[in-house]
Amino acid sequence: xDKIKDQSAAxxxxxxxxxxxxxxxxPFIWVILSSLKDNFEIxxxxxxxxxxxxxxxxxxxxTVGKFGVNFINSVLISFISTGVVVxxxxxxxxxxxRIKPNNALYTFFTIGIMIxxxxxxxxxxxxxxxxxxxxxxxxLYLVYSATNISMSVFILVSFIKxxxxxLDEAALIEGMNFWQIFTKVIFPLSKPGLATIGTxxxxxxxxxxxxxxxxxxxxxxxxxxxxxxxxxxxxxxxYSLMCAGLAITIVPVMIFYILFQEQVIKGMxxxxxxx
Amino acid sequence: MVKxxxxxxxxxxxxxxxxxxxxxxxxxxxxxxxxxYYSFVKWNGVGAKEFVGIANYIKLYKFDQxxxxxxxxxxxxxxxxxxxxxxxxxxxxxxxxxxxxYKAFRAILFLPVVVSPIAIGAMFSIFYNSxxxxxxxxxxxxxxxxxxxxxxxxxxxLLYSVMAPQVWQFIxxxxxxxxxxxxxxxxxxxxxxxxxxxxxxxxxxRIVLPMMWDVIxxxxxxxxxxxxxxxxxxxxxxxxGPGVRSSYLTVLMFRxxxxxxxxxxxxxxxxxxxVMALLFTVVFKRMAKRSSIEY
Numbered sequence: 001x002d003k004i005k006d007q008s009a010a011x012x013x014x015x016x017x018x019x020x021x022x023x024x025x026x027p028f029i030w031v032i033l034s035s036l037k038d039n040f041e042i043x044x045x046x047x048x049x050x051x052x053x054x055x056x057x058x059x060x061x062x063t064v065g066k067f068g069v070n071f072i073n074s075v076l077i078s079f080i081s082t083g084v085v086v087x088x089x090x091x092x093x094x095x096x097x098r099i100k101p102n103n104a105l106y107t108f109f110t111i112g113i114m115i116x117x118x119x120x121x122x123x124x125x126x127x128x129x130x131x132x133x134x135x136x137x138x139x140l141y142l143v144y145s146a147t148n149i150s151m152s153v154f155i156l157v158s159f160i161k162x163x164x165x166x167l168d169e170a171a172l173i174e175g176m177n178f179w180q181i182f183t184k185v186i187f188p189l190s191k192p193g194l195a196t197i198g199t200x201x202x203x204x205x206x207x208x209x210x211x212x213x214x215x216x217x218x219x220x221x222x223x224x225x226x227x228x229x230x231x232x233x234x235x236x237x238x239y240s241l242m243c244a245g246l247a248i249t250i251v252p253v254m255i256f257y258i259l260f261q262e263q264v265i266k267g268m269x270x271x272x273x274x275x
Numbered sequence: 276m277v278k279x280x281x282x283x284x285x286x287x288x289x290x291x292x293x294x295x296x297x298x299x300x301x302x303x304x305x306x307x308x309x310x311x312y313y314s315f316v317k318w319n320g321v322g323a324k325e326f327v328g329i330a331n332y333i334k335l336y337k338f339d340q341x342x343x344x345x346x347x348x349x350x351x352x353x354x355x356x357x358x359x360x361x362x363x364x365x366x367x368x369x370x371x372x373x374x375x376x377y378k379a380f381r382a383i384l385f386l387p388v389v390v391s392p393i394a395i396g397a398m399f400s401i402f403y404n405s406x407x408x409x410x411x412x413x414x415x416x417x418x419x420x421x422x423x424x425x426x427x428x429x430x431x432x433l434l435y436s437v438m439a440p441q442v443w444q445f446i447x448x449x450x451x452x453x454x455x456x457x458x459x460x461x462x463x464x465x466x467x468x469x470x471x472x473x474x475x476x477x478x479x480x481r482i483v484l485p486m487m488w489d490v491i492x493x494x495x496x497x498x499x500x501x502x503x504x505x506x507x508x509x510x511x512x513x514x515x516g517p518g519v520r521s522s523y524l525t526v527l528m529f530r531x532x533x534x535x536x537x538x539x540x541x542x543x544x545x546x547x548x549x550v551m552a553l554l555f556t557v558v559f560k561r562m563a564k565r566s567s568i569e570y
Contacts (some may be wrong), residue, residue, distance in 0.1 A: 013369050020366065021383040024447065028386070030409055031398055043407045047416075092295035100288035109295075112303050116504045116552060118525045119545040122313060122532050123306035126320070146302030149295055178287035207391030209507055214533060225393040229511060232397050239401055249394050257389045261382055264389060265451055272452045272493050 028250060035243035042239050054240060061244035065235070066219055070227035071248060077137055077223060078205040081144035085201045086194055088145065089152035094186050097157035098168070099178065106157055112150030113271055117210065120147075125214050135218040143215070144205045152197040155270050159193030160186060199260045200267030206253060224249040310549075313542035320538050331543040340519045341544070344527040351438050351505055351523065355498040358442050360491065363449030368479065370450075371457045381454065385447040392441065392507030399440040400512050403427050427513060430520060437521045441508045445501065449494045456490035457483060492563045499559075500552045524548050 034042045035057055036050040045051065062068040092109065096102045124143060133139045163186065171181045187194070209225040216222055222230070231245050257264050314331055316324040335341050366384060370377040387395065402409040403426035411423045426436040460483065468478055506525040509515050515522030515530060522530070524544055532541035 013372065013374065017366070017369055017374070017380050021380060023443075024384050024387055027398060027402065027409070028390075031401075034401075039407075043412075046407070046409065046412045088295040088298065091291040095288045095291035099284050099291065102288075105292070109299065112299065114500075114553065114556070115303065115307060116500075116525075116545070116548055118504065118506065118528060119310050119549045120303060120306035121529075121545070122538050122542055123309035124302060125532075126309070127301070127306065142298065143302055146298040149299050150303070153295075178283075178291070182291070203389055207389075207393070209391065209393045209510075210529070225391050228393055228397050232400065232511065236400075239404075239407060242397065242401060246394055246398060250390055253389050253391075254386065257386065258382075265385060268388065268448070269452050269455070272497060 028254070031243050031246050031250070035240060035247040037240060039238065039240050042243075057240045057244040058248070061231075061241055061248060065227070065231050065241055065245050066222070067224070067227050067231075067245050067248045069220060070222050070224045073137065073221055074206055074224040077140050077144065078202050080137075081141050081148070081205045082198055082201045084141065084145040085148045085152055086198050089149055089156055089197060090187060090190060090194060091182070092149070092153050093156035093160050094182055096153075097160045098165070098186065106153070109153040110150055112147070113154060117147060121210060121214060124211065128215055135216055135221060137221055139215045140205075140212060140223075143211050144201075144208065147211075148197075148201040148204055151200065151267075151271060155197050155200075155267070156190065156193050159190055159196075163189050195260070195263045196267045196270070199256075199263040200270070202256070203253065203264065203268070206256075310542050310545055313538050314546045316539050318538045319536040327539065331539045335540060335543050335547070340522075340527060341524075343519050344515075344522045344524045347434060347521065348503060348505070348523050350434065351441070351502040352499050354435075354438055355442055355445075355502050356495065359446050359449050359498055360494050363446050363453050363494065364487070364491070366446070366450045367454035367457055368483065370454055371483075372475075381451065385451050387444040388448045390444070392444070393511050395440050395444050396508040396511035399436075399508070400427070403436055403512075430517075433513070434521050437509050437512055440512075441505060449497070452494060452497075453487065453490055456487055460486050488563075492559070496556055496559060499555050503548050503552050 030046075033050060036053045036055070037045065038054050038057075041051060062071075096105045096109070128134055128139045128143070131139075133142075167189070168181045168185050171185050176184065207225065208223075209229070212223050212226050213229070216226060219230075228245060228249060231242060235241050313324075315326060315328060317327045317331070318324040366380075370380055374380065401407070405411055405423070405425050408426070410426060414420055414422050424432060427433060464482060464486075465478060468482055473481065502523075504525065505523045506529070509521055509523055509526050510529065513521045515526035519527055525548065528541050528544040528548070531537045531544065
């Protein structure tokens with residue numbers, strides 16, 4: 001009797017999990033399949049595989065829809081900003097977590113986690129305008145690097161504290177200077193922490209919309225989320241074009257997520273501890 | 276010698292700190308301070324700033340659009356709390372109960388979290404389309420055509436249509452946090468309880484749930500602060516319209532700043548968002564601490 005109860009409980013458990021996985025996954029599958037259909041087929045054959053694969057949708061999205069330009073901008077901006085964040089956050093964390101442990105500065109850096117970015121939007125817009133760098137990728141490199149520092153320092157300082165201090169003391173005695181200790185000891189030993197903050201910063205940059213919407217108006221510098229927004233405004237009834245544009249935006253993040261799943265989850269949920 | 280080393284350390288610490296601190300001051304702390312300042316001036320972004328004291332706030336609190344957007348945020352908070360926290364708990368618990376392939380399930384359920392809210396919102400705009408959209412087509416296929424709706428124009432359901440993708444998207448986020456906390460419950464506790472004859476319901480309600488209270492608190496805080504920050508889904512799907520019917524405070528703030536060029540009022544809205552989020556976090560944490568169970 002108990003066994004039957006256990007079995008039916010197990011069946012129910014897997015049924016719930018499989019069904020909810022479908023609910024989580026299917027919307028993306030639908031978009032990707034629809035990106036390979038023409039507009040009529042999206043309507044007439046909503047759930048099936050495409051009858052003839054319309055790769056031309058991607059060509060149209062890439063050229064007419066400007067997703068080619070947007071894609072390159074997103075790649076450049078995400079990689080460069082992430083690189084900058086990783087290096088300067090590691091330097092800050094080494095400074096306030098190791099060379100001169102400083103709790104006040106640590107708190108100062110991490111309060112940024114609690115500030116909603118919308119509260120910074122108007123002053124940042126004015127600042128970028130006054131700096132004369134509106135409509136440049138540079139504006140986003142700066143803003144994205146700066147807004148990702150707080151979380152990165154929060155994650156990295158606790159990571160650096162787990163590295164035995166005997167290591168850099170020994171290096172110091174051997175005559176290494178602080179820069180050498182940083183590049184040859186701390187940075188390499190922090191790799192798992194750096195991977196976590198890097199993946200998190202990369203996703204934040206790839207997905208960011210409001211700053212880009214306010215700082216970039218020139219089509220030549222627009223990122224993918226801006227591309228989606230303008231496509232939705234202009235060609236909303238061209239659903240296959242929309243779906244192809246969405247796929248160009250979503251599929252790279254998904255591949256990224258599949259490759260770095262553990263780091264992505266660790267990074268994105270690290271803020272939860274902070275609350 | 277020691278003194279010299281200290282001096283060296285100070286100099287190195289300052290040099291390593293400088294680039295990060297500079298960027299952080301310039302683009303995070305500086306703007307935060309200026310936000311406060313702008314909320315006390317009347318300014319369209321180009322002309323002269325006129326100091327008006329708390330006039331922006333007074334105007335804001337008498338402004339019906341502010342309260343509509345505020346209530347939309349409150350509704351989003353309530354819906355997130357009712358839907359996200361319990362379903363995340365159920366999923367986490369199902370994964371926790373010796374489930375084969377739990378890593379794959381966890382990975383799939385977390386997947387929507389990594390996608391941009393703008394992309395999710397645009398996706399759902401297509402799904403809501405009354406002709407080709409997934410929802411109406413699905414309802415037709417299930418012979419439930421009477422439930423078909425104009426999801427984004429029927430004023431009765433518009434706001435909920437805008438909320439749905441956001442609530443859906445972040446269930447996996449809460450699930451992962453709660454699952455991690457469940458996994459850290461010591462196995463001996465569960466084992467000794469089942470030796471003592473506790474059934475699985477007993478284990479769930481007497482052991483897992485109470486031990487999860489701390490992380491559920493975090494989930495609640497994240498629901499509230501996350502809902503206060505909500506922007507992308509509403510903006511991309513409806514621009515917060517018609518009127519401000521599907522606007523959240525952030526959307527109202529954005530429209531007021533960048534469509535109406537009213538930087539003063541707009542800053543006052545952002546300050547309200549910041550204060551609400553901080554106030555809730557502090558008050559709730561204090562209240563929760565008092566009711567927390569000590570082990």
